[in-house]
Amino acid sequence: MIGKRRITDYDDLPGPIPAPEDADVQQFVSFIVGEQHYCVDIMAVREIKAWTGTTSLPNTQAYIRGVINLRGAIVPVVDLRMRFGQGLTAPTPAHVVVIVAIGEAQSGLLVDGVSDIVTVPRKDIAAIPDLEGEERNPFFSGLVTGQDSLMAVLALDQLVSQRIAGHLSTSTAA
Amino acid sequence: MDSKLERFRTMFLDECDEHGRTLERTLTALQRGARNHDLVDDAFRAIHSIKGGAGMFGFDRIVPFAHVFETVLDGVRAGRIPISEELMTAALRAADCLADLILAAGSNTDLAAGYENMMLGTLARLAGITVADSPAGGTSRVNATEDAPPGEMERWSIQFFPHRGLLKRANEPLFIVRQLQELGTLAVTADLSVLPPFAQLQPADAYLGWSFELETARGEAAIREIFQFVEDDCDLSITQVLPVMAAAEADPAAAVPHETMAEPMTSTIRVDIDRIDRLVNLAGEIAISQALVAQLIDQSLFNANPRLFQELSQLLTHTQNLQDSVMAIRAQPIRTIFDRMPRLVRELAEQTGKKIVLRTAGENTEIDKTVIEQLSDPIMHMIRNAAGHGIEDSAERVVSGKPAEGLIHLSAEQRGSRIVIEIGDDGRGIDREKVRHKAVAKNLISADSVLSTEDIDNLIFLPGFSTADKVTSISGRGVGMDVVKRNIQKLGGRVNVRSEPGRGSTVVLTLPLTLAVLEGMIVRVAGESYVIPIASIVECRASWQKDVGEVAGFGEVLKVRGSYVALVHLNRVFGSAAAACKQQSVAIIAEIEGGGHIGLVVDEIVGQQQVVIKSITDNLDPVAGIAGATILGDGRVALILDATEISKINASRAKAAWHSLNSENARRNVA
Secondary structure, rough: OOOOEEOOOOHHOOOOOOOOOOOEEEEEEEEEEEEEEEEEHHHHHEEEEOOOOEEOOOOOOEEEEEEEEOOOOEEEEEEEEHHHHOOOOOOOOOOOOEEEEEOEEEEEEEEEEEEEEEEEEEEHHOOOOOOOOOOOOOOOOEEEEEEEEEEEEEEEEHOOOOOHHHHHHHHOOO | HHHHHHHHHHHHHHHHHHHHHHHHHHHHHHHOOOOHHHHHHHHHHHHHHHHHHHOOOOOOHHHHHHHHHHHHHHHOOOOOOOOOHHHHHHHHHHHHHHHHHHHHHHOOOOOOOOOOOHHEEEEEHHHHHHHHOOOOOOOOOOOOOOOOOOOOOOEEEEEEEEOOOOOHHOHHHHHHHHHHHHHHHEEEEEEEOOOOHHOOOOOOOOOOOEEEEEOOOOOOHHHHHHHOOOOHHHHEEEEOOOOOOOOOOOOHHHHOOOOOOOOOOOOOOOOOHHHHHHHHHHHHHHHHHHHHHHHHHHHHHHOHHHOOOOOOHHHHHHHHHHHHHHHHHHEEOHHHHHEEEEEHHHHHHHHHHOEEEEEEEEEEEEHHHHHHHHHHHHHHHHHHHHHHOOOOOOOHHHHOOOOOOOOEEEEEEOOEEEEEEEEEEEEOOOOOOHHHHHHHOOOOOOOOOOOOHHHHHHHOOOOOOOOOOOOOOOOOOOOOOOHHHHHHHHHHOEEEHHHHHEEEEEEEEEEEEOOOOEEEEEEEEEOEEEEEEEHHHHEOOOOOOHEEEEOOOEEEEEEEEOEEEEEEEEHHHHHHOOOOOOOOOOEEEEOOOOEEEEEEEEEEEEEEEEEEEEEOOOOOOOOOOEEEEEEEOOOEEEEOOOOHHHHHHHHHHHHHHHHHHHHHHHHHHHO
């Protein structure tokens, strides 16, 4: 395993996060799915919860594990492993749900564990390389280098439903 | 700036709506014979407020109309114009007319020129006639020809009662009256209360008193000046009448100043409904959280700290109260709907030529705002039905020994957590032979089906059922009671009808107090809990397996009282396809939109409870067959099922299966 602390609950979040002083850097929350590292913009992260099970939603995409009660709101949980086509996660209490805001909506991302908060200079965020003859993976918006690994930055609006994504694009267009 | 003005305008129109209802309520009461000063005062105030606001926002068609109307009511208030049936009927029509003017002003449309003129004429004539014919004597009135905008003119109420010896000191009350008249618009009423019988009358003594209502811009000093020579020889009170105030009585205490625009008695604020909804949601959350906490605390903790139990039950009480109070904010008296109905009944009576009285009860019953908004149409529809079908012509009524006037009653009351609304008439009742005949003719039931009288009555709720022999504008457009039933069911309510031939029929609506809460049956399917709205459930069958049949290309059907309903195994739809039927599984027969039924097989029934409805579409695409979600006592999410949608899923699956069966057959035939 990677020699980093696994955060399983938001209680364990490392202290107050220092706000980046200058606009030249961006902070990300990084997490692990399988052997891969991914990250999301820290501003999108609302909270991090331990996996406590979901209520399954019938007749929806397989990557939607179901819904949870997030202080009264009904929030769907997306199984990231399934979303990336690598099969369903077999969740344990050690698994983590990262609650992210996508526009007005909220969604949970089921991941194996949260690893770190990384601060990256904006100029170091690399574009996803164009692969010859292949369509670019729509789930990622860029690549950043963490302390010792390469991480893909999630394009959150692509992970969730078309309706919410559609709503986002219309609202940003307006 | 503009938007601010627009906001005030909207507020004014909202208020007009309230004033309109007040007017309707008070005038109706007066027409029915109630004689109460407060009623006239309320009506007067309503008109006056409308007039004032309309002037402010430049609705110049409303102002003159309201002014004449106000003048008439003022006359009634001061006792100059006697309340007659004719007057009140005209006043009610005028109120309708005023409502139309306001509606037109609000929607920026123009009514035909002269729309209100006839009404205006009638009102003026009535006011005029009554003044001339008034037997009270000594009443005279000078009408203002131009309309004085409120604010510039002041209204004064003057009580002038000479002492016995006033005339002996060479004072002449008539001069005083004339001088007052020069100050502005004056209304005079003579008080004959101490006038002795003729034989005892002393010609040189003063017996008459007067009360004056004066509209003038000249101020109090000018009025006082007129009375300066008689001041010591009379009882005199001069009080200013503030715009929304009533102070016709001599009692100066009645002239306590009020805030000008505010409605006396109730103080209200207007709050954005979203804020209230947020509050309702939060209160629901607190209730759930506190239930969770209570579950987490185990007995040993209670034993260690006995006060914990005490405090927790305190918390429970407070949360419950909080939830009730928050719900009460959304609640509105059903009066807002009921007050609109007298006008409808009047118009219906006119159109049908029948004589109909509307009697309402329980107007103060409170019900959720959202429910109220959606109740108006169904209630109006049923009143139309009652007037169109239920109530007979006067002649027919008299023949059958009933009063010539038909009666429609409309009532609301709270029973437990539900609101019961009844719309009834004393008409001919449901003609069961005709209903049955029609249902058979329309293929809604089979000719040999055995139905109780109650069942027959409720056939009128089937889609496409309408007993009207001819289509009229009043009722019988074929979109009858089934639409009513569907709308009420959407609100989580139920509809029933009871009828007695020759005695009338009553439609009973049972509604939940709020849309935010639903009475649900909790069931288990494939390891998950689901909620089925109780309102849609017809019956639950424990041993249903023996009544199941298989229809090729359609799937399973369940025999329920002689007819067959589609049967859906929820564990196959929601769970893994292979899940076996459990022994204790139950078939729940639920009603679906459009009048059909569906059988839903669940693994077990857990219980029944009220659940708070949550939207799932805030964060998620809509899911077929799921109407929403709720949070159960253990903090888990449970989905609320939509029987109608599930039936549609089932039907499309069956269709697909049938299709593939057909095409396979076709292939074989080709081969």
